[in-house]
Amino acid sequence: MSRPDLNLLVTLDVLLAEGSVARAARRLHLSPSAMSRALARLRESTGDPLLVRAGRGLVPSPRALELRERVGQLVHEAEAALRPASRLKLGQLKRSFTLRSSEGFVENFGAALLARIEAEAPAVRLRFQPKLDKDSAPLREGSVDLETGVVGRSAGPELRAQALFRDRFVGVVRPGHALAQGGEPSAERYAAARHVLVSRRGSSDGKGPIDTALAALGLAREIVTTVGGYSAALALARDSELVASVPERHTGHLRAGLHSFALPPALAPQFTVSLLWHPRMDGDPAHRWLRGCVRAVCGADS
Structure with missing residues (x-):
C-alpha cells in the first residue's frame, strides 16, 4: 500500500x-483547476466525497465534519x-537533565550549579551521575545529557567539547607530615615518600602519568595502597603518613584542612577539563542554557 501524500x-x-474550491485556491495561491485536482486526490485517498455540491455551493459530508477538527490540529x-524553537521561558521550564562527572566535581561545583539553576529555572531537576569510565556511549544513547572530563582518544569523534578550566595534580598530606615542612618538595623528596594511588580500574601497577614522569627522571615512588577515588585517597592522607596526588580544582573542598603542595612542573603538567555533549x-535551547550554567559556575573562580 502506497503512503499517502501528507501535503x-x-x-x-x-x-x-x-467550503469552496475557488476560495481555497486563492488562499493557497493555486489555480482553481489545480485545487480541483487536489480535491479529486483527497476523495480518492479518503474514499469519501468530502465536499458535496448543494445548489451553487459545497457542503461537507459527515466524514468531512468528522475530519475537520483532527486535520486542523495535525x-x-x-x-x-517546523518553526524555529520559541524563546526559552526559564521560569516555566520543566526538564530533567543528567550530568556525568568524575569524583570531586559535585563536591566543588555542585552546590553553586544547583543554586544557579534554582534561581533561573526552579522546576528544572539535575541528576549527578558518577563517571566510572570514559565510554561515550551514554552521551550517544541519550541516557546522559552532559559530561565533564579530559577529552581523550576514547571519546567519540562526533562529540562536542568546550573547555571549562585548566587543572593540575598537587600533592596532599596531613599538616604535620614531613612534606608539609621546608617549602615545595623536590621530585626526589616527593618520590621518597609513601603514596596512595587513585585508580578507577583498581590497578596497582603505579603506571600513571606521574610515575611515567618520575621514571624519566630515574625515580620511582612507593605505592602503599590503591583506592578507587579522590575522597578515599584524601581520607587516608588525612590520618596517615601517605601522600595523595589529586587534581587541584576538582578537589578544592575535599582538601580542606590538609596541606597541599605543588608538584615539580615536570611531574604535573596542566590539563584541560572540558564539557562534552552529543x-x-x-x-x-534548554540544553544550551544548561551548558552556559555549567561554564559560568566552573569559570567563576578560575
Missing part, C-alpha cells in the same frame, strides 16, 4: 475551512514542529 493535509484543512502541530543537542 494533502494542508489542502484538506483549507478546503474544509473555506496541520497546526506540523507547522509548530551534537543532536546543539540546537536545544
